[in-house]
Amino acid sequence: MPFRFTLETPAAQPARAGVFETPHGPVATPAFMPVGTLASVKALDPDDLRALGAQMILSNAYHLHLRPGDEIVRAMGGLHAFMQWDGPILTDSGGFQVFSLETLRTIREEGVEFRSHLDGSRRFFTPETVMRIERNLGADVIMQFDHVVPGQSEAGLAREAMERSLRWLARCRDEFVRLEDVGPAEPPPEAMLSPEQAALGLALPRTARYGEQALFPIVQGGIHADLRRASARGIMELGDWVGVGIGGLSVGEPKPDMYAMLEETHEALPADRPRYLMGVGFPEDLVEGVRRGVDLFDCVAPTRMGRTGGVFTTDGRLNIKRAEFRVDPRPLDEACDCPACRRFSRAYLRHLFVTEEILGLRLLSLHNVHFLVRLMRDARTALRDGRFDAWSTDWLARYFSTRT
Numbered sequence: 048m049p050f051r052f053t054l055e056t057p058a059a060q061p062a063r064a065g066v067f068e069t070p071h072g073p074v075a076t077p078a079f080m081p082v083g084t085l086a087s088v089k090a091l092d093p094d095d096l097r098a099l100g101a102q103m104i105l106s107n108a109y110h111l112h113l114r115p116g117d118e119i120v121r122a123m124g125g126l127h128a129f130m131q132w133d134g135p136i137l138t139d140s141g142g143f144q145v146f147s148l149e150t151l152r153t154i155r156e157e158g159v160e161f162r163s164h165l166d167g168s169r170r171f172f173t174p175e176t177v178m179r180i181e182r183n184l185g186a187d188v189i190m191q192f193d194h195v196v197p198g199q200s201e202a203g204l205a206r207e208a209m210e211r212s213l214r215w216l217a218r219c220r221d222e223f224v225r226l227e228d229v230g231p232a233e234p235p236p237e238a239m240l241s242p243e244q245a246a247l248g249l250a251l252p253r254t255a256r257y258g259e260q261a262l263f264p265i266v267q268g269g270i271h272a273d274l275r276r277a278s279a280r281g282i283m284e285l286g287d288w289v290g291v292g293i294g295g296l297s298v299g300e301p302k303p304d305m306y307a308m309l310e311e312t313h314e315a316l317p318a319d320r321p322r323y324l325m326g327v328g329f330p331e332d333l334v335e336g337v338r339r340g341v342d343l344f345d346c347v348a349p350t351r352m353g354r355t356g357g358v359f360t361t362d363g364r365l366n367i368k369r370a371e372f373r374v375d376p377r378p379l380d381e382a383c384d385c386p387a388c389r390r391f392s393r394a395y396l397r398h399l400f401v402t403e404e405i406l407g408l409r410l411l412s413l414h415n416v417h418f419l420v421r422l423m424r425d426a427r428t429a430l431r432d433g434r435f436d437a438w439s440t441d442w443l444a445r446y447f448s449t450r451t
C-alpha cells in the first residue's frame with residue numbers, strides 16, 4: 048500500500064501524533080505544509096525547504112492550470128520533476144479560488160463557469176475536469192472539487208454547498224477511478240485548454256509516469272454543527288478514503304466557531320485517517336487544531352507575512368519594519384535556530400526591509416516557514432512524550448502574553 052497512516056499515540060484522545068506514508072516518503076504528523084501556489088514556495092528553494100525540515104508541500108490546481116498549464120507540467124514529467132521537489136505534494140482543487148471570483152463565475156450543478164483572473168478567458172471547471180487537471184499535475188494527494196461558501200453563510204446556503212460538494216465528490220471519485228484505469232496516455236479534452244495550451248500540450252510528449260494518488264474529500268458545512276456532521280457522514284458513505292480535508296474554516300468566522308466545528312468533525316470522522324485542515328496556518332490555530340485532532344495544515348501566511356515584514360516569534364508576532372528595531376542586536380526569535388536567526392540581527396533585517404533588499408524577504412520567509420514547521424515538530428515530540436496538554440497550554444500562554 049503506497050498510502051498508510053499509523054497513529055503513534057492512544058486513539059482515545061483527540062490530539063495525536065502519527066506517520067502518513069505516501070509514494071514520495073513519510074510525513075511525521077502533526078505537520079505544517081508550506082504553500083507553493085505556483086509550484087514555488089515564494090523565495091525558497093527546495094533545498095531550503097528540506098533543510099528547514101519541511102516534509103510535504105502544497106500547490107494549487109487552479110493557478111497551475113492557468114499558468115503554465117497542467118498539460119505542460121505533465122509533459123515536463125509532473126509536478127515533482129517540474130519543481131524539483133521529490134517529497135510528497137498535495138494539490139488543492141481550485142474550488143476556493145474559483146468561488147472567490149465572485150463577479151466572474153456562474154455556478155451550475157454541472158460545474159462552475161468562470162473567467163480567468165489573468166486574461167478574462169472563459170473556463171469551465173467540473174469535478175471531472177478538475178480530476179484530470181490534478182492527475183496531470185501528479186501530486187500524491189489531490190483534493191476534490193467542492194462548493195465553497197463564505198465562512199459565516201446562513202444554514203440554507205451552507206447546506207446547499209455542502210450537499211453539492213457531496214454530489215461532486217461522487218463524480219470526482221468516479222472520474223478518479225476511471226483515470227487510474229486509463230493511465231497517463233489519454234489525451235486531454237480540448238475544452239480544458241486555451242487554444243495555445245491545446246496546440247502546445249497535444250504536441251508535447253507525454254513523459255509523465257505517475258505513481259498512485261490519493262483523493263481526499265472535503266468536509267464542508269460552514270459554522271453549522273449539524274451540517275458538519277452530515278457532511279462527514281455523507282463522505283464516509285461515499286468511499287473508503289485515505290484521508291479527509293476539512294474546508295471552509297478560517298474564512299472570516301470567529302475563532303471559537305472554527306474550534307467548535309473541528310470538535311464536531313473530529314467526533315464524526317474515523318480516528319485512523321489523517322485530517323487536513325485547509326488554509327489554516329497562524330501559530331495559535333495550529334496548536335488549537337492539533338488539540339482537536341488535526342494532523343496536517345497549510346497556509347500562505349508565513350511567506351505572505353514575511354514579504355510585508357511580519358514575523359512569528361515565540362512571544363507573539365512582530366513587524367520588523369518598526370523603528371524600535373533599528374539598533375536591536377538580537378535575532379528575530381532567541382529560541383529559533385533557522386538560518387536567519389543564527390546569523391542576523393533584527394537591526395540588519397530591518398535595514399534590508401527598509402531598503403527593499405530581496406534578501407530581507409527571503410530571510411523572513413525562511414524564518415516564518417521554519418517557525419511553523421518546528422512548532423509542529425515540537426507538538427509532535429510533546430504528544431509522543433505524553434505531555435501535550437501542558438506543553439500547548441504553556442506555549443499559548445507565552446505566545447499571547449506579550450502580543451501587541
Ligand SMILES: [Zn+2]
Pocket residue numbers: 379380383384385386387388389414415417
Ligand atoms: Zn528564525
